[in-house]
Each structure stands twice: as C-alpha cells, then as structure tokens.
Amino acid sequence: MSTAPILQARGLVKKFGKVTALNGCDFELYPGEVLAVIGDNGAGKSVMIKSLSGAIQPDSGVVELDSQPVHFNSPLEARAAGIETVYQTLAMSPALSIADNMFMGRELRKPGWRGKYLRQLDKSSMDAFAREKLNELGLMTIQNIRQAVETLSGGQRQGIAVARAAAFGSKVIILDEPTAALGVKESRRVLELIQDVRSRGIPIVLISHNMPHVFEVADRIHIHRLGRRLCVIKPSDHSMSEAVAMMTGAMEPPKEVQAA
Amino acid sequence: MSDTDGANSDAGKLSYESVLKDAATNVAEFDQDESFGRKLQNWLHATPAAVPVFVLIMAVIVFGLILGSKFFSPFAMTLILQQVMIVGITASAQTLVILTAGIDLSVGAIMVFSSVIMGQFTFRYGIPAEISIGIGLMAGALMGFINGVLVAYVKLPPFIVTLGTWQIFLAANFLYSANETIRAQEIEEQAPALQLFGESFRFGGAVFTYGAVAMLVIVFLLAYVLRNTAWGRHVYAVGDDQEAAELSGVKVKNTLIQVYTLSGLICAFAGWCLIGRIGSVSPTSGQNANIEAITAVVIGGVSLFGGRGSILGALAGGLIVGVFSLGLRMIGTDPQWTYLLIGALIIFAVTVDQWIRKGTA
Numbered sequence: 001m002s003t004a005p006i007l008q009a010r011g012l013v014k015k016f017g018k019v020t021a022l023n024g025c026d027f028e029l030y031p032g033e034v035l036a037v038i039g040d041n042g043a044g045k046s047v048m049i050k051s052l053s054g055a056i057q058p059d060s061g062v063v064e065l066d067s068q069p070v071h072f073n074s075p076l077e078a079r080a081a082g083i084e085t086v087y088q089t090l091a092m093s094p095a096l097s098i099a100d101n102m103f104m105g106r107e108l109r110k111p112g113w114r115g116k117y118l119r120q121l122d123k124s125s126m127d128a129f130a131r132e133k134l135n136e137l138g139l140m141t142i143q144n145i146r147q148a149v150e151t152l153s154g155g156q157r158q159g160i161a162v163a164r165a166a167a168f169g170s171k172v173i174i175l176d177e178p179t180a181a182l183g184v185k186e187s188r189r190v191l192e193l194i195q196d197v198r199s200r201g202i203p204i205v206l207i208s209h210n211m212p213h214v215f216e217v218a219d220r221i222h223i224h225r226l227g228r229r230l231c232v233i234k235p236s237d238h239s240m241s242e243a244v245a246m247m248t249g250a251m252e253p254p255k256e257v258q259a260a
Numbered sequence: 261m262s263d264t265d266g267a268n269s270d271a272g273k274l275s276y277e278s279v280l281k282d283a284a285t286n287v288a289e290f291d292q293d294e295s296f297g298r299k300l301q302n303w304l305h306a307t308p309a310a311v312p313v314f315v316l317i318m319a320v321i322v323f324g325l326i327l328g329s330k331f332f333s334p335f336a337m338t339l340i341l342q343q344v345m346i347v348g349i350t351a352s353a354q355t356l357v358i359l360t361a362g363i364d365l366s367v368g369a370i371m372v373f374s375s376v377i378m379g380q381f382t383f384r385y386g387i388p389a390e391i392s393i394g395i396g397l398m399a400g401a402l403m404g405f406i407n408g409v410l411v412a413y414v415k416l417p418p419f420i421v422t423l424g425t426w427q428i429f430l431a432a433n434f435l436y437s438a439n440e441t442i443r444a445q446e447i448e449e450q451a452p453a454l455q456l457f458g459e460s461f462r463f464g465g466a467v468f469t470y471g472a473v474a475m476l477v478i479v480f481l482l483a484y485v486l487r488n489t490a491w492g493r494h495v496y497a498v499g500d501d502q503e504a505a506e507l508s509g510v511k512v513k514n515t516l517i518q519v520y521t522l523s524g525l526i527c528a529f530a531g532w533c534l535i536g537r538i539g540s541v542s543p544t545s546g547q548n549a550n551i552e553a554i555t556a557v558v559i560g561g562v563s564l565f566g567g568r569g570s571i572l573g574a575l576a577g578g579l580i581v582g583v584f585s586l587g588l589r590m591i592g593t594d595p596q597w598t599y600l601l602i603g604a605l606i607i608f609a610v611t612v613d614q615w616i617r618k619g620t621a
Contacts, residue, residue: 055507076509091507093500095567100493105509107490119489148305184276 004067006031006203007083007172012051012061014044021047022058023227029172029203034194036214037207038247039224045207046088048224049176052205053085054078065171076105082171086178090161094150099123099130101149102164133163136193154181162190166197173197174205179213191217211240223247304616308569311612312560312576315605319580323587331590334466341472344556344582345457346371346537348475348575349530350549351556352482353523355574358557359486360519361499361566362411362418366403367527368549369429374400375531376433379442379541382451389451397528403429404524408517426550437543444539458536471533475575478526483571495519499566555602556581559609568613580605 009027014020021044029035039045050056052063054072063070065081072078075085092101108122108129109115115122127145134145149157158181165173175194179187187210194204194217208214214221215235223230223246230246231253245251304310324332350367357364378396382389403425410421447454457471486492494515497505506512530549535541560577562569581602588598 074511075507076511079509085507087507089504089507091504093497093504093508093567095500096493096496100497101508104493104497104505107493109490118484119491121488121490121493123488 003031005029005064006066007052007205008064008067009048009052010062010064012048012058012063014047014051014056014058020227022051022061025061025224025228027052027222027229028232029205032198032201032203033219034198034204034206034217035220035222036218037205037222037224038209038211038214038243040248043224043247044227045224046176049085049174049205049207052078053083053174055085055087079105079168082169083174084165084169084172085174086158086161086165086176088176088180090157092149092157092161095148097146097148098134098152098160099126099145101160102126102130102133102167106168129167130163133167134160136163136166155183155186158182159186159189162193166193169197169202172203172205174207176207177209178206179208179210187213211244214243215240223253225249301616304612308561308616309573309576311609312573312580315559316576316580316583319583319587323583323590327587327590331587334464336586336590338466338468338472340579340582340586341475342460342467342469342537343586344578345469345471345475346530346534346546346549347552347556347578347581349478349533350527350553351560351574351578352475352478352571353526353530354553354557355560355562355569355571356482356495356519356526357418357523358562358564359495359499359566359569360516361502362516362519363422363554363564364407364520364523365419365422365550366407366426366429367523367530367553368546369426369433370400370403370524370527371531371534371549372543372546373403373429373433373436373531374528375534375541375545376437376543378454378532379447379535380437382454383442383446389453392451393453393532396531397525400528400531401521401525404527405517405521407524408520411520412513412516433543439543441543442541447535447540454532454535454541455539456536457533458539469536471536474529474533478529479571479575486571491515491518496567499568501567552578552581555606559602559605561609561613563613563617564610568617577609 005028007027007029009025012022012025012027014022023044025044025048027048037045037049047056051058051061054075054077057071057073063072065083070081072081072083078085093104096104103126108126110120110122114120131145149160152160158178162175162178165175178190182190191213194206197204206214206218218235221233221235221243223233223243225247233243233246233253242251246253320332330336350371353367354364374396377399378389378392381387381392381395387395407418407421407425410416410425411418444455457474458469460467460469462468486495494505494510497508497510498512498515502512531546534546538545556578557569557574558564558577559580560569560573560575562574562577584601585595585598588601589595
C-alpha cells in the first residue's frame with residue numbers, strides 16, 4: 001500500500017509501575033482496510049488500543065491521525081476526532097436505557113426554543129435512531145428501546161456497543177473483542193457489519209482471539225507479542241496455525257514481514 | 261484449538277453458519293405469564309418514586325382516618341409542607357450527590373454557615389441584605405466546589421471528604437460568628453429580605469410560605485433537569501458506572517464538580533430559607549439537617565449506591581417524615597415513636613431497593 005496510514009503510532013511505551021505493557025510499539029492502519037490485532041493474553045493489545053483511543057496516555061511515543069500528531073487526553077477527544085471504540089467492558093451504564101447509552105455524551109436536543117433554552121432532549125428522535133441502528137445490526141430480539149441495558153443479555157449489550165460505534169465512527173472504528181460474547185447469528189452480523197463499514201471506506205481495527213473470524217474479514221493481521229508488534233502478515237500468505245504459532249512464540253516470524 | 265478447524269475455508273462464511281439464512285427474523289415475543297411479583301418488580305424498577313409516593317398516600321389516609329378533619333385539612337397539609345421545607349431543599353441537594361454514588365455530609369454545615377454569612381455581612385458590615393444574600397449563596401457554592409474538587413481531582417472518597425469539610429465548615433461557622441445570634445426582631449426591622457421565605461400567603465384554609473413554594477420549585481426544576489437534559493443523564497451515568505461513563509464520553513470530573521457545587525448552592529439557599537423559618541440567624545441551628553436529608557433521600561427510594569432514584573422520591577421521603585411527625589404529635593404519642601417508625605421505614609426502603617435491583621440483574 002502506497003498511501004499514507006490514516007492512524008499510526010511510533011514507539012509507544014507504557015509502564016504501570018514495574019510492569020511494562022508497551023515496549024516501543026508501532027502501529028499502522030491504512031485507509032479502507034480491516035486490520036486485525038492478535039496476541040496472547042497480556043501481550044498489551046488492550047493497552048495499545050487504549051493509547052490510540054485516548055483512554056490511556058502513553059509514557060512516550062507518537063500517535064498520528066491523518067499524518068498529524070495527536071494527543072488524546074480523554075476518549076472524548078479521540079471521539080471528536082472521529083475514532084470510535086468498543087471496549088471489552090462495553091462502557092455502558094446498566095441502569096440507563098439503550099437509547100441513553102447510545103447517545104451518551106452526544107445527546108440530541110429538541111429543535112427550537114425547547115432545545116435551546118430548556119435544553120430539552122429529543123427523546124423520540126434518539127429512540128428512533130437507536131431502533132434503526134439496532135435493526136441494521138439485526139438485533140431484533142430487543143423489544144423495547146427504552147429498557148435498561150442491565151435487562152439485556154451479554155450478547156445484546158455487545159451488539160448495542162457495536163451499533164453505537166458503527167453509527168458514529170467517522171474515521172476509525174476500533175473493536176476490542178466484538179464477538180467474544182455473541183451467539184453464532186450475532187457474530188455473523190458483526191462480521192457483516194465490519195465488511196459493510198469497510199465498504200463505506202472507514203477502516204477498522206479488530207482485536208480478536210477468534211482466528212476464523214480474523215482470517216475471514218482482515219486485510220492484514222498485526223501480531224502483538226511482549227508489548228510490541230512482532231510482525232504484520234496477510235491472511236492469504238499464512239495459515240491460522242502459523243499465526244497462532246508466531247503469536248505464542250512457537251515460530252519465528254518470516255523475515256520479510258518482521259517489524260523494524 | 262478447535263477454533264482453527266475452519267482453516268481450510270479461509271474465505272467466505274464458515275460452514276456451520278450456512279443455516280443462518282433460514283433463521284427467524286421476527287421480533288421476539290414471549291407469553292407474558294409472569295407472576296404479579298415479577299411485574300411489580302419491573303414496574304418499580306422503571307418508576308423508582310412509586311414506593312415512597314404510595315407510602316406517603318397510605319400514611320395520609322391512615323392518619324386522616326384516625327384524626328379526621330383535624331389532620332385532613334388544608335391547614336395541616338400545608339403545615340407539613342412548611343415543616344419539611346428545609347429537609348426538602350437539603351434533600352434535593354443530597355439526592356444530586358447520592359445519584360453520583362457519593363454522599364454529602366456537609367449539607368447542614370454549608371446551610372448554617374451560609375445563613376450566618378448572609379446575616380453577619382448585613383449586620384456586621386452594613387452591606388444591603390440583598391447583596392449579603394448573594395454573597396452567602398456564592399459562599400455555599402464555593403464550599404460545594406471545594407467538596408467537588410476533593411472528590412473529582414484528589415479522588416478521595418466522598419464520605420471522607422464531606423466528613424472533613426462538615427467539621428471544617430461548622431467550626432468556621434462558629435469561629436466567624438463568634439457564637440453570636442442575630443435576633444429575629446432586629447432582622448425584621450432592618451433586613452426583612454433575610455426572612456422572605458418565612459412569609460406566607462393564604463389560599464383558602466391553606467397557608468403557604470414562600471419557602472414551601474420555593475422548595476417545590478427547586479424539586480420540580482431538578483426533576484426536569486435530571487430527566488430531560490443531557491447533564492441529568494450524565495449525573496445518572498456517573499453514579500451508575502463511573503469508568504463506563506468516562507469511556508463513553510461523559511466528562512466525569514466536570515460533572516462531579518458541578519454536582520457538588522450545585523449541591524452547595526442549594527444548601528446555601530436552604531440557609532436563606534432557614535432564616536425565614538426560625539426568624540433569627542443562629543450558628544447553632546439546623547443541627548439535624550444532615551441526618552434528616554439523608555433519611556428523606558433513603559426513604560424516597562434513592563439508592564445509596566448511585567445511579568438510581570428520583571428527586572420526586574426524595575421529596576416524598578421528606579413528606580413521609582413530615583406526615584409521621586405531625587400525625588403522631590396530633591395523636592399525642594411520645595415523639596420517640598416517630599423516630600422508631602422512621603427507623604423502620606429506612607430499613608424497609610433499602611430492602612425494597614435491593615429487591616428491585618435483584619429482579620433485573
């Protein structure tokens with residue numbers, strides 16, 4: 001790929017006390033691609049992702065969005081820049097409704113004086129929008145858009161978190177284990193959604209332990225090991241067992257794809 | 261690694277998924293043969309103020325039946341409103357803080373100190389009462405702001421912060437006022453604005469003080485803000501799961517500081533009303549305000565764990581206490597019975613809260 005990366009990181013370092021989570025980690029995401037990130041538990045995938053999404057500030061290293069250096073001090077800043085993330089913990093308020101959660105931090109106000117002076121929320125449009133997005137994702141088993149998130153199953157919650165990111169992400173969408181809690185049908189919907197989002201030209205970072213899913217949708221696979229990028233492979237050049245072998249240290253990565 | 265079984269068919273759908281094209285697509289429907297208890301649980305979950313409002317109505321009916329028209333009169337009803345005015349206002353402030361999973365033990369201290377500032381600025385420095393009131397309100401907001409900064413930025417537990425500031429504000433109140441009371445007569449002659457919320461107007465047999473009306477206005481205003489504005493939703497989200505709120509784009513620190521500052525401002529306003537209620541400015545007044553406010557909030561069904569409950573519930577909680585005190589006093593029982601019953605109500609309210617949560621976990 002000759003175009004410049006849309007999201008890039010160079011030499012990220014993050015230490016928590018004596019634990020080194022990121023040890024000079026590099027990262028590149030090119031426009032329009034699906035980049036899978038795989039790695040063993042504790043390899044530092046989530047810390048890297050959180051550094052990109054503003055939830056963690058790395059000790060050193062640079063993050064560039066559209067070739068411009070950026071410093072996200074909070075997820076809100078990353079979101080304002082167009083990076084939308086679905087975290088493993090899903091980041092939802094259990095007692096609030098589905099619509100409340102989808103619009104948390106970017107609520108719609110009623111048009112006219114009721115929105116301007118009374119700051120009244122436009123609940124009906126938010127409900128309608130949330131309903132539409134959930135239908136797109138095939139989450140039709142949800143009966144009431146105003147029901148509290150805590151009344152939903154784990155899979156339904158995950159579906160809502162993914163729908164939220166897909167609905168609002170404008171530049172980059174990061175999905176941390178989006179299919180981990182989902183059923184077969186819902187997983188399929190998420191994979192279709194990923195392809196759908198890619199066809200709209202928005203690149204996706206997909207963190208997953210599910211090799212069949214990774215090999216199905218990814219254009220490139222970033223293999224993370226011991227706090228840094230080990231290599232980047234193409235799913236067409238390698239088998240799943242080779243990828244797992246590299247990720248766990250059972251096999252040396254091929255020379256030509258080794259990261260600097 | 262059963263996961264890698266599909267390795268041979270890298271592209272396209274996995275084989276076990278091919279049957280999905282026949283999957284059902286209609287919205288899930290279930291036979292609603294749930295038990296009454298279960299339905300009640302779900303309804304209460306959606307309507308947290310229902311229990312206290314129900315208890316309130318029952319209490320009014322029971323005392324009405326026992327005492328007849330002596331209790332069930334516009335005069336007695338509005339008397340209850342007057343008596344719960346201070347509790348109602350401080351409970352509103354307390355509700356805001358408790359919704360964020362915090363607690364404000366300094367509400368009483370902020371209230372009294374603010375009222376003393378209003379009084380002393382008027383009488384010691386000769387500042388016009390209206391300006392002194394403004395200064396007192398700002399002082400209350402500042403005290404709340406200090407609480408908020410300590411909670412949000414220094415990240416101390418709210419209980420510890422406000423346990424500390426409670427002592428500090430109360431001590432500052434005594435030191436500043438030199439333990440001196442400004443008598444009601446002086447205030448009436450020189451600065452009647454301080455007593456504004458003690459004044460009343462009649463409406464038939466009902467006697468409304470401006471303070472009681474102000475309490476209702478504050479409660480309904482906050483109820484609107486919590487329910488219908490983005491800020492209100494953020495207050496709930498912060499109390500529900502702070503980390504999730506942060507990740508989904510709520511400015512948690514700002515929200516916390518705003519909540520504590522607003523709480524301080526409302527408490528200062530309660531201090532102004534307090535002058536109207538007791539007539540004088542006394543640094544020793546309002547000693548029970550803390551416990552009474554927390555009691556009203558808890559009886560009102562607001563969860564001490566944050567994120568659940570409503571301000572109308574807290575008002576109902578305050579009114580329940582008011583109805584019990586007045587009703588039992590009219591019957592002529594020992595006032596200790598009031599405390600005994602209120603203690604039982606607190607335990608009942610928290611039991612109901614736990615039950616409601618269990619239903620949806």
